[in-house]
Amino acid sequence: MTYKKSLAVPFIIWILAGTIIPIGAIAYYGLTDRNENFTLENVLAIGDSVHLQALWLSVLLALISTVICFLIAYPLAIIMRNSNLGKRGFMIFLFILPMWMNFLLRTMAWQVLLEKNGVINGVLETIGLPALEIINTPAAVVLGMVYDFLPFMILPIYNVMSKIDDSVIEAAYDLGASTSKVITKIYLPLSIPGIVSGINMVFIPSLTTFVISNMLGGGKINLIGNIIEQEFTVSSNWNLGSGLSLVMMLFIIVSMIFLERFDKTGEDSFI
Amino acid sequence: MKKYLKFIYIGIVVLFLYLPIIALVVLSFNESKSMSVFSGFSLKWYEEMFSNRMIMQAVINTFTIAITASVTATIIGTFAAVGIDGMKTKQQNLILGFNNIPLLNADIVTGIALLLTFLMFGISLNWGTVYLAHVTFCIPYVILSVRPRVNKSVNTLYEAALDLGASRFYAFVKIVLPELRPGILAGLLLSFTMSVDDFVITHFTRGAGINTISTLIYSQVKVGIRPSLFALSTIIFALVLVMLLLVNFLSKGRKESVIY
The missing domain is CATH 1.20.5 (Single alpha-helices involved in coiled-coils or other helix-helix interfaces)
Structure with a gap:
């Protein structure tokens, strides 16, 4: 005797109306023109130099932020793993707390810090140093991405690290391995599932963002997310916006498949 | 060293x-x-903040949407987690695959997809569309938190209760729900925070004039940041801090922590 399947009916209806139909809607708008005739124009529009440039910049900035996040998070995860339980809890708390603050407020905070007359320049001026001018540059956007998504890299890596058996590491040291050897031969291979989900959770939001580039790029940095958002809110060209979204979805799927191949034990990844 | x-x-x-x-x-x-x-x-920016009707309305909207959406998602998601368990493995995998789509998809795509659907069916954008959109992206988190709790021992207890003459409803309420409670709570909390924190999906599905804290900040930042937003940030940060400390403190006694 098992549970009644009918308990899941509201959920199935919701999936149909909230996930399947909407994705169908994007595909429909993306593959038709204003007169509802089939066309591939909206998808192929990614080849326009403006769109291609935006896509390229998005991929580039997302890659840079993902690498920086990884470089910051990895040593941190090892340190956390090797500290005692009480400290671990406190450190997780410290790294989670900013994540629970509103995403827009966190990004706004960087705008306040980096602004021409902002906090950092105010401090630099009082101690007589030249002003920092990175607001409205790609560097500011990368900074914002790293800040907003860093916890998403720390947590999954730490999660996998904390499950590595102490005796494996002790054994390596006992057999004469150096610390760098332990990191490359033990920690790294055993933490790949965490790294993979960390990369996914930083790369995809960075690739698709329009908020960070808008707030810290001052409207001068156009990522593919900005282009799509503008098609919907400013130009009202839903067909083109949907077509470009289809391309973006393709990118997401490809990056996931690519990462999945590295992750044979994907079962205990973060999501 | x-x-x-x-x-x-x-x-x-x-x-x-x-x-x-x-x-x-x-x-x-x-x-x-x-x-x-x-x-x-x-303290004048705090005064300005509390007397600013737009900010206050946005705060009210944010919390009414978060509370209603997370409760709805928790109810639907909890029943679904139990119902899915009664299905064949193939059906389960199919449904869970669809459940993962909103989790893995980019927010901007989810937002646009929902926007297009509302417009296709002639639903005008307002508070309700934001609510529906939030329920949609919250349900997967509830299922993710509740499903691991629907395990063999719960199922055995449920069957035992039925064998001893309990009705399905009675056994569900008295046996299954209490066993699932930590998962349900985690799902509720997770949905609530996701809803409060969301900007992108709200941005696309809100009607004119409906603002949440996130969308308000976004529009204000474009015209120029006022310090009343700093006051709002400080209050939000203080609230989050207190809430996390409380949750941590309350879950200390038990093995499983609710957050993360």
Whole structure:
């Protein structure tokens, strides 16, 4: 005797109306023109130099932020793993707390810090140093991405690290391995599932963002997310916006498949 | 020596994470509007914030949407987690695959997809569409938290109750629900925070004039940041801090922590 399947009916209806139909809607708008005739124009529009440039910049900035996040998070995860339980809890708390603050407020905070007359320049001026001018540059956007998504890299890596058996590491040291050897031969291979989900959770939001580039790029940095958002809110060209979204979805799927191949034990990844 | 290095490293990362927040908190008490000079302590931005009807309305909207959407998602998701368990493995995998789509998809795509659907069916954008959109992206989190709790021992207890003559409803309420409670609570909490924190999906599905805290900040930042937003940030940060401490404190006694 098992549970009644009918308990899941509201959920199935919701999936149909909230996930399947909407994705169908994007595909429909993306593959038709204003007169509802089939066309591939909206998808192929990614080849326009403006769109291609935006896509390229998005991929580039997302890659840079993902690498920086990884470089910051990895040593941190090892340190956390090797500290005692009480400290671990406190450190997780410290790294989670900013994540629970509103995403827009966190990004706004960087705008306040980096602004021409902002906090950092105010401090630099009082101690007589030249002003920092990175607001409205790609560097500011990368900074914002790293800040907003860093916890998403720390947590999954730490999660996998904390499950590595102490005796494996002790054994390596006992057999004469150096610390760098332990990191490359033990920690790294055993933490790949965490790294993979960390990369996914930083790369995809960075690739698709329009908020960070808008707030810290001052409207001068156009990522593919900005282009799509503008098609919907400013130009009202839903067909083109949907077509470009289809391309973006393709990118997401490809990056996931690519990462999945590295992750044979994907079962205990973060999501 | 090595210990110091570790300490310094953690210190730098923590500073990086908290410096922006500290800056907002300090500036919220600044007497002048300047973002670089602290000219004196003042609470006037808090006054301005509380008397600003737009900010207050956005706060109310944010919480009414978050509460209603997370409760709805929790109810639907909990029943679904149990119902899915009664299905064949193939059906389960199919449904869970669809459940993962909103989790893995980019927010901007989810937002646009929902926007197009509402417009296709002639539903005008308002508070309700934001609510529906939020329920949609919250349900997967509930299922993710509740499903691991629907395990063999719960099922055996449920069957035992039925064998002993309990009705399905009675056994569900008395046996299954209490066993699932930690998962349900985690799902509720997770949905609530996701809803409060969401900007992108709200941005696309809200009607004109409906603002949540996130969308309000986004539109304000474009015209120029006012220090009343710093006051709002400070209050939100304080609330989050208290809430997390409370949750941590309450879950200390039990093995499983609710957050994360």
